[in-house]
Amino acid sequence: MPLSKFFCKPDTSATVKRERRKEARPGELLAAALDLFVEKGFAATKSEEVAARAGVSKGTLFLYFPSKEELLKAVVRENISGRFKEWNDEFLSFEGSSAEMISYCMNVWWDRVGATKASGITKLMMSEAKNFPEIAEFYQREVIEPGQTLIRRILQRGIDRGEIRPLDLDYAVFTIVAPMMFLILAKHSPGICAPMTLAMDPKKYIDTQLGAILHGLLAAPAATSSPDKK
Amino acid sequence: MPLSKFFCKPDTSATVKRERRKEARPGELLAAALDLFVEKGFAATKSEEVAARAGVSKGTLFLYFPSKEELLKAVVRENISGRFKEWNDEFLSFEGSSAEMISYCMNVWWDRVGATKASGITKLMMSEAKNFPEIAEFYQREVIEPGQTLIRRILQRGIDRGEIRPLDLDYAVFTIVAPMMFLILAKHSPGICAPMTLAMDPKKYIDTQLGAILHGLLAAPAATSSPDKK
Amino acid sequence: MPLSKFFCKPDTSATVKRERRKEARPGELLAAALDLFVEKGFAATKSEEVAARAGVSKGTLFLYFPSKEELLKAVVRENISGRFKEWNDEFLSFEGSSAEMISYCMNVWWDRVGATKASGITKLMMSEAKNFPEIAEFYQREVIEPGQTLIRRILQRGIDRGEIRPLDLDYAVFTIVAPMMFLILAKHSPGICAPMTLAMDPKKYIDTQLGAILHGLLAAPAATSSPDKK
């Protein structure tokens, strides 16, 4: 610890560059890796590309991650928020109707996950789960299970309060989950979900789906709805 | 299950089998390639694996397809049903209610595409579209656009007949499409959609989603819920 | 198995080249590897060099050996003759004097091991034993132990017959072993043992050493030999 640390004004210019970078490196590399793995797939991404996108050289990547595969693991670990407990608490104290709750749930998910880079992880797992069972299992435990549990609780609460029809929850959760997955696909694989000509607005999509999910597509005279049309 | 199964006498002589195989080679290679590309991704699949699964040697693969990439193109081309025109006609003459039509649409799609290997193509495009723009464009043209047009027509017909609420069709089609994509994901990336402990029954899933999509999740006192729309 | 095998005269020209080579490859590669590992050390030898010396390309090497390290193991395994049992039998039935036996032992060792490529293995182990303990252990078991046991028996027989002075056999074996090691060094590390100007003749060296070992360096009046000189 050089004395300059005490007597000089805190390093502003030059000193910073190297030292600050050192701490920033792993993050920059993880971000670059996430981008590229999501964009091109794990196998099709060269480690040198990752390094280049992070603004460093090949060698530097391996200074921070011992192998490309460990980099992938780190990417997944890094981007899996352990935020489910926090969300759980948030929903435990939620006071509104089930419709509001579901709406809130999907919108919050979009803002905090779907719209962020973290959504790329799900896209990544879609392609790579089979190749990296160990990572897939981790993803299962950290994301899928807590997520579905959370949604299940929301629906159960709605059923208990008489706001939601009694449903087979095993399948009903997918009614909430499917649009989320669809949004991720639409974001990361444009052209797979919609014609490239349509620039989908996620918030509008969520709104529309909420309308369908909550009230159905069918027109008002609901009592008579489907059976006897013709 | 082709009709030939019922009308032709079963293959008897070995000679037949062998000659049959020779002609079947490209098809077997395409099938093997589809399986593996879907399972492990294009880049992570070795051409030798494809050959091995098709029961031929590495060299033979390149006898039928000039390169791994051409093989991918052929796989996509081969598995894209040009059946949209036929389906279109089927729906033009459909006589039931919109609810029945949507239900029929999803179930037929599942039987003819979702449940078959052809569904792998969609999974494949999810991962590889970015890497093979040429193929992606082809897929767009041959699958996405006709598919969405078909669904659009069904919904438009429903709106015209007063069976379906007036909707922004650009987004409403996703209400039908999203569950299909979700099913494909659930089939090809188990563990991404649901906990591995749940063995999802696709037909039951379709049924449940149809219930939600058509009538909404909310409980009976619907009279007050839908009117405010519009 | 093509019928040509039975009806055509055995393939002499073209057919041979490829097929014969396939079986010859591993041997050619092992020979090349032994040469180079001995010459330059394991770490300093590039796999491409090994391949080149065997007259094939880089890739071919890895067709036969999964890694450079496995190649090293194979080299050691290949060159460690399990000939000790055969030698043991040879010596069990030996009829001459102990002097003859020791002389025969060293000369035979030189002809069958020292003068052959197999001697390179010992040179190799001198440098690499520390880096590859697994291989070193194998070498211990297959070479060192049987070899020393054999020599021990020869000396014990000589002592029993009163031809050899009673000796601490643990150390006496080295009297036989050391010249062998020295010959290997002289062969594989010229300049380490003798000035480069002297082209050592191994047979002559063995003879000289046998003279020294058996009769000592000191002049004839042996009874009075060393103590009271000067």
Place this chain on the structure above:
Amino acid sequence: MPLSKFFCKPDTSATVKRERRKEARPGELLAAALDLFVEKGFAATKSEEVAARAGVSKGTLFLYFPSKEELLKAVVRENISGRFKEWNDEFLSFEGSSAEMISYCMNVWWDRVGATKASGITKLMMSEAKNFPEIAEFYQREVIEPGQTLIRRILQRGIDRGEIRPLDLDYAVFTIVAPMMFLILAKHSPGICAPMTLAMDPKKYIDTQLGAILHGLLAAPAATSSPDKK
């Protein structure tokens, strides 16, 4: 064990230790390098390991030695005793019998070289001479030639005095040299010379070999054994 150990007061202040170390750096690096080069070979030793063992950072190593290869040269240069002239003088004035002289020679060599780190240089040259001809030549000139000349003189003196049988000196020197080389091997490549179960005592080994070399292995009735020579 330098005399300073006995006459100087032990280092007390930290400052001293640190400054001492600064000056000692090159020496510590050379010592570390010798250890590691001997243990693992030149190519298999990483410069960072050398630095670490010397307790400094990678960068510091290159502050003192411009390259890994220069480090090797320095290691060899540093550890080659220029003591041959001094030894030569010692032997010129030696008064004992040839047997005593040879015994003294080997024991002194062991104490001053064999038992010290300097012996590693010989081990190092065994492995690396081929890769660094320049260093090998230096070693030749500085070690092999003076060493063998010294031994030659001892033997010649013995022959002249009638204590040693007339011998081809070119080969007779090896009778003295081989046990030395063997000791170095036994020290640095345990398991190459003897079963790992035997912890060889160098002094005892030297004694035994002297017995063999001087008097031969054969039993007493020597009168008949030596005359046939000549």
Place this chain on the structure above:
DNA sequence: GATGAATGAGGATTCATTCAT
């Protein structure tokens, strides 16, 4: 001086593709 973060040439290994058989 000393450090250790960064570099990039170099070596191990893979795998699409070729081609002699």
Place this chain on the structure above:
DNA sequence: CATGAATGAATCCTCATTCAT
């Protein structure tokens, strides 16, 4: 036609060396 041995470009990864701090 079919094969699979051979190839070598491409990729992962290492490590000697540099240089800003």
